Amino acid sequence: MTDSSSLIRKQLCRRSLLKSVPLIAGAIISTNAVAQSVLAQTKLTHEAAKYQDQPKDGLQCSNCVQFVAPASCTVVEDPIAATGWCQLFVAKPA
């Protein structure tokens, strides 16, 4: 094989690699989006968490580490009332 044909092959490989970078980046981004979507769908239902709209024994969502104001929770599906409660309650640190 001549030096010029070897050089052409290397340039073709480099070009092929550079052309595939956007495809790889797109695949990574879409995989991340799918993972986030799956995570977003893994919240518990109100029923599974035994959620109620009222406080229980003085405990309520606004004092739970999982609560996201104004009406969301990181582990139980929306909507969540600040005055609600569920069996996954974990008190915010004092």
Ligand code: SF4
């Ligand atoms: S008590 Fe339950 S529903 Fe309320 S914020 Fe905490 S984990 Fe979420």
